[in-house]
Amino acid sequence: MIETRQLVERARRGDAGAFERLVRAFYRAAYAAALARTGNPMDAEDVVQESFVKALERLDECDPDRFGAWLLTIVRNRAHNMREHERVRAGDPLETMAAAGPDRTDRAVEQHELGAALTKALATLPDVQREIVLLHDLEGWKHREIAKSLGISEVMARQHLFQARRTLRVALGGPEMKEYLHG
Amino acid sequence: MDDDRVDLRPLDPTRDADRFARTVGRIMAGAAPGLVRRRARVTPIGTVVRWWRPTLALAAALTLAAVGVLVEVQDTAVATEPQTAGVAEALGIPTAMSPWLTSEGPPTAAQVFQALQEAQ
Numbered sequence: 285m286i287e288t289r290q291l292v293e294r295a296r297r298g299d300a301g302a303f304e305r306l307v308r309a310f311y312r313a314a315y316a317a318a319l320a321r322t323g324n325p326m327d328a329e330d331v332v333q334e335s336f337v338k339a340l341e342r343l344d345e346c347d348p349d350r351f352g353a354w355l356l357t358i359v360r361n362r363a364h365n366m367r368e369h370e371r372v373r374a375g376d377p378l379e380t381m382a383a384a385g386p387d388r389t390d391r392a393v394e395q396h397e398l399g400a401a402l403t404k405a406l407a408t409l410p411d412v413q414r415e416i417v418l419l420h421d422l423e424g425w426k427h428r429e430i431a432k433s434l435g436i437s438e439v440m441a442r443q444h445l446f447q448a449r450r451t452l453r454v455a456l457g458g459p460e461m462k463e464y465l466h467g
Numbered sequence: 468m469d470d471d472r473v474d475l476r477p478l479d480p481t482r483d484a485d486r487f488a489r490t491v492g493r494i495m496a497g498a499a500p501g502l503v504r505r506r507a508r509v510t511p512i513g514t515v516v517r518w519w520r521p522t523l524a525l526a527a528a529l530t531l532a533a534v535g536v537l538v539e540v541q542d543t544a545v546a547t548e549p550q551t552a553g554v555a556e557a558l559g560i561p562t563a564m565s566p567w568l569t570s571e572g573p574p575t576a577a578q579v580f581q582a583l584q585e586a587q
Contacts, residue, residue, distance in 0.1 A: 295502075295505075296505060297505060297506065297508075297509050298502045298503065298504070298505030298506030298507075298508070298509065299502075300495065300498075300499075300502050303495070303498060303502060304491060304495055307491055307494050307495070308491060311480065311481060311487070311490075311491070312479065312480060312481055315480045319478065325478070325480075328480075329480065329490065332480075332494075333490070333493055333494050333497060334497075336494045336497075336498065337494065337497040337498050337501065340498045340501045340502070340505075341501055343505075395477050395482075396477075398477040399477040399478050402473075402475060402477055402478050403478065406478075417473065417475070418475065418478070420472070421472045421473050421474075421475045422475040422476075422478060422479060449471055449472070449473055452473050453473070456473075
């Protein structure tokens with residue numbers, strides 16, 4: 285936390301190195317929040333990129349000790365705006381996933397397919413559950429941090445995570461997926 | 468509950484290091500103008516540039532206030548002068564002597580002589 289505070293203060297003075305460290309440190313959390321709202325990896329990337337630039341513009345408004353939660357609020361707002369915009373543009377989110385090019389290895393293709401299946405399964409979750417499972421299982425946030433970021437109780441965060449995982453397992457119900465999920 | 472986690476690593480945007488590096492590069496490129504502006508703000512020239520507008524606005528406000536006070540004082544002075552003359556006139560004091568009412572020292576002999584001559 286102290287380091288984040290220092291990085292924010294340095295970034296406020298225009299230190300590019302400090303800002304890049306913030307980007308690297310908070311990218312996955314921001315991506316998780318964006319993916320939870322957009323349901324589309326490419327859109328989530330766009331949202332995260334725009335959000336970091338916007339965050340830099342408004343960095344003076346941020347409490348350096350709460351940078352992560354503050355950033356995620358920006359991400360959610362931008363993702364929400366994008367989703368509203370996208371409503372007029374029908375499309376299958378999975379088609380916009382990074383395409384598996386001819387030179388990609390089997391491993392990469394497998395990862396791509398797993399990613400696509402997970403994205404599809406995540407799409408079956410309510411926004412809040414999607415964000416919680418992504419922040420917890422992808423980014424490694426603690427329930428306390430998630431609860432604070434979303435303005436809910438820790439108990440509620442745990443319940444949402446439990447529900448989300450159960451729904452995901454049902455959605456990823458194929459035998460290959462079971463093998464993958466249980467390693 | 469935590470042992471039951473779903474492996475979401477295929478969705479990890481930092482998993483492909485090259486791709487992530489490009490993504491960070493794009494963010495940094497987008498943030499570059501903002502960072503330049505922020506750096507400029509902390510240099511002495513940047514500080515002057517940042518403060519000259521509010522300083523100018525403050526100077527203009529002070530000037531307006533000063534002008535207002537001067538006008539007020541002037542109006543008061545103008546209003547006071549005839550009042551002194553009016554009082555002197557009511558008391559039957561010759562007009563030439565009325566400035567003595569507001570002067571700090573006594574009149575000189577020459578002034579008294581001149582005032583008496585004018586009164587005749």
